[in-house]
Amino acid sequence: MMKRIFVVLAAALLVALVFFGCSKKADSKYPLGAYDIAYSGSTCGSPVTIAKLNGYFDEEGINITLVSGSTFEAERSALAAGKNIISNGDFQYFPAVQNGIDVKLIGGLHEGCIKLLVPVDSPITTLEDLRGKTIAVDEIGGTPMSVASVVAGSVGIDPQTEISWKPFPGDLIIQSLEKGEADVVSAWDPFATMAENTGKYRVLVDISDHPLFAGKACCFLFGAGKVIQENPAAVAGVLRAINKATEWIGAHPEEAAQKLVEEKLIATDEVELVAGLLDHYKYGNHSGHAANIRAKDDAVYFADWLTRIGYLPADLDPQQFVDDLYVDIAAVADAAGKK
Numbered sequence: 001m002m003k004r005i006f007v008v009l010a011a012a013l014l015v016a017l018v019f020f021g022c023s024k025k026a027d028s029k030y031p032l033g034a035y036d037i038a039y040s041g042s043t044c045g046s047p048v049t050i051a052k053l054n055g056y057f058d059e060e061g062i063n064i065t066l067v068s069g070s071t072f073e074a075e076r077s078a079l080a081a082g083k084n085i086i087s088n089g090d091f092q093y094f095p096a097v098q099n100g101i102d103v104k105l106i107g108g109l110h111e112g113c114i115k116l117l118v119p120v121d122s123p124i125t126t127l128e129d130l131r132g133k134t135i136a137v138d139e140i141g142g143t144p145m146s147v148a149s150v151v152a153g154s155v156g157i158d159p160q161t162e163i164s165w166k167p168f169p170g171d172l173i174i175q176s177l178e179k180g181e182a183d184v185v186s187a188w189d190p191f192a193t194m195a196e197n198t199g200k201y202r203v204l205v206d207i208s209d210h211p212l213f214a215g216k217a218c219c220f221l222f223g224a225g226k227v228i229q230e231n232p233a234a235v236a237g238v239l240r241a242i243n244k245a246t247e248w249i250g251a252h253p254e255e256a257a258q259k260l261v262e263e264k265l266i267a268t269d270e271v272e273l274v275a276g277l278l279d280h281y282k283y284g285n286h287s288g289h290a291a292n293i294r295a296k297d298d299a300v301y302f303a304d305w306l307t308r309i310g311y312l313p314a315d316l317d318p319q320q321f322v323d324d325l326y327v328d329i330a331a332v333a334d335a336a337g338k339k
Helices: 002-029 043-053 072-081 091-098 143-153 191-197 225-230 232-251 253-262 271-280 289-308 318-325 329-337
Strands: 034-039 063-068 086-089 103-110 114-119 134-137 164-167 184-188 201-206 219-224
Touching (some): 034 043, 034 086, 034 232, 043 086, 043 232, 072 103, 072 225, 086 103, 086 232, 091 219, 091 289, 091 318, 103 225, 103 318, 134 143, 143 184, 143 289, 191 201, 191 271, 219 289, 232 253, 232 329, 289 318
Parallel strands (some): 034 063, 134 164, 134 184
Antiparallel strands (some): 114 201
């Protein structure tokens, strides 16, 4: 009986050793762990997908899985839970932060990826004409809605009471204008520019050159507060990988576009269109540590706008809000490594 028990225990130990050895070997390639990052097929998410394609996450020792099809709400929840390590977002995160979601601003990404469009024969010709209109967006509370809200608020329109918002999936949003279901579309690229290029739609606002947005980061990188607390080196590594991808895209927009189209990681097969958009976003201005810190100023600017239009409390101090939100993740990871 004892012999039989010994044989069973020995066999179990052997299995455990084999399993442990395999796990250790697999972990050795990714010492900083495995996390998800959501992507949407928009051109503004290209640094994340290029970092994956070019192996920059692997170089940092992090196993990143790209997850598609997430809504803003789902992505925000995954980030707060620490399943997603970072998110490419905008100032649409600020109200959630005010309400207690555990995320941190860690950097800026690029400029100018959203446009407001109307049919070419639309009577809407000025921003003041937006009052009382219906604006189609990809989802309620998302970045295109936040951008259009700031646009409306800049001319004294209350986006909460004087604008109607309708959500449509990305591939159907332009059709909402054709069907008369909306008066205006606020949309990401490449959808916005693809629609513009048909000649059927007119650009009311292009945030790449509109005075409200020009020269400012329109997309930010947010890190999961849970992961920053538990594994700051992983967040710092992801940021380095994305910065490397951002710099590479700035220097090689055509090659980046070709990769994204070939791997079907973007919502179009028009390489020339994608290359033009990537070049247009001025990625070269938003890579590196100094650019990440500079993003704080842009965040303060947009936090101020959100207080003006009622998306954040009127008595909120935008500078203090962003000071509390921003984390110099490289410094945090360095300090943690010295303990």
